[in-house]
Amino acid sequence: MSLGGASLRAVAHFGAVGSTQTVASELCASGSPDELDGVALVADLQTAGRGRSSHRWDSPPESSGLLVSLIRSVPAATAGKVLPLAQHVASLAALRAVAAACAGPAAPGASARSASREGTAAPAPRMAIKWPNDLYVVGALPPAAGPADGAAGAAATEAAGGSGSAAAAASDVERALERHCGAPVRKAGGILCTVAQPTGRARGGLFLVIGMGLNLSDAPPGRGAVADVHGRTSDPALLRQRVLGHFCREVDSLWHRTVNGGGSSAWRDEYERAWMHAGQRVKLPGGEWLELAGLAETGGLVATDGFGGPLVELGTGNDTVDLMDGLVRVGKPQ
Numbered sequence: 001m002s003l004g005g006a007s008l009r010a011v012a013h014f015g016a017v018g019s020t021q022t023v024a025s026e027l028c029a030s031g032s033p034d035e036l037d038g039v040a041l042v043a044d045l046q047t048a049g050r051g052r053s054s055h056r057w058d059s060p061p062e063s064s065g066l067l068v069s070l071i072r073s074v075p076a077a078t079a080g081k082v083l084p085l086a087q088h089v090a091s092l093a094a095l096r097a098v099a100a101a102c103a104g105p106a107a108p109g110a111s112a113r114s115a116s117r118e119g120t121a122a123p124a125p126r127m128a129i130k131w132p133n134d135l136y137v138v139g140a141l142p143p144a145a146g147p148a149d150g151a152a153g154a155a156a157t158e159a160a161g162g163s164g165s166a167a168a169a170a171s172d173v174e175r176a177l178e179r180h181c182g183a184p185v186r187k188a189g190g191i192l193c194t195v196a197q198p199t200g201r202a203r204g205g206l207f208l209v210i211g212m213g214l215n216l217s218d219a220p221p222g223r224g225a226v227a228d229v230h231g232r233t234s235d236p237a238l239l240r241q242r243v244l245g246h247f248c249r250e251v252d253s254l255w256h257r258t259v260n261g262g263g264s265s266a267w268r269d270e271y272e273r274a275w276m277h278a279g280q281r282v283k284l285p286g287g288e289w290l291e292l293a294g295l296a297e298t299g300g301l302v303a304t305d306g307f308g309g310p311l312v313e314l315g316t317g318n319d320t321v322d323l324m325d326g327l328v329r330v331g332k333p334q
């Protein structure tokens with residue numbers, strides 16, 4: 001498989017697998033950085049896909065999404081600083097990859113969508129980051145285009161692990177996001193980063209496993225896909241290959257800059273331009289309202305009272321931030 005110059009050691013392709021994240025972690029348990037750094041695992045179907053907070057990720061057969069887990073080694077000296085930034089690096093890399101893979105001549109359907117927007121004030125749909133690890137399509141689609149709602153479903157169908165209705169939960173989440181963004185939102189993908197430590201003779205370092213599920217050409221009803229923003233393609237397999245290659249290359253570039261002293265400062269401005277939370281208000285336990293101002297160096301959130309008061313860092317340590325309900329349990333002065 002050609003990956004367009006991405007810095008990869010190898011790609012392992014599975015027709016079907018329980019979870020690429022689980023298989024990658026098992027490889028890391030007995031492997032070494034020399035063997036595994038830069039290995040990507042890609043699947044057409046996951047039967048036990050994993051998400052954050054014990055959620056699972058369903059990928060029905062014939063999904064047109066990208067399901068990948070990328071293994072990177074982590075220098076022990078910088079692990080404590082850079083690991084909390086990994087999901088943000090991967091989220092930004094995903095948006096860069098989509099933009100690069102879809103650049104050039106318009107995909108089939110893209111020109112029709114552009115024409116249908118002429119004479120209206122509605123902005124074109126865009127892809128955006130929901131902190132800390134989700135990818136969304138933001139913006140209304142022209143009625144003639146409709147969502148990319150293939151019946152097969154896709155990579156980013158999330159179900160709450162064993163509790164309640166996933167559809168109802170997703171509706172609550174997206175209603176809150178829509179109120180803030182002032183536009184329809186549809187989840188198109190997610191990032192899961194886990195840390196694995198070798199055992200036995202291979203001990204001595206850490207591995208970061210970066211997992212991503214992303215809807216490309218089709219999505220279940222109510223979900224989003226890359227095609228909602230860039231138009232459909234006549235060759236979904238080629239699109240998946242291109243997004244994979246660009247994703248691995250962008251992770252490599254951003255991770256290198258993060259690990260080698262830059263932290264999040266090397267890409268934070270770009271990340272904040274791409275996220276969904278500019279100006280979003282959150283409420284502290286005492287009733288005080290704060291306004292989100294950006295991403296902290298730790299990977300948490302920076303907020304302000306909007307009147308020149310001190311910045312407050314949220315989402316670190318024992319903090320719990322629920323951006324859907326606008327609630328914060330603990331705020332720590334920066």
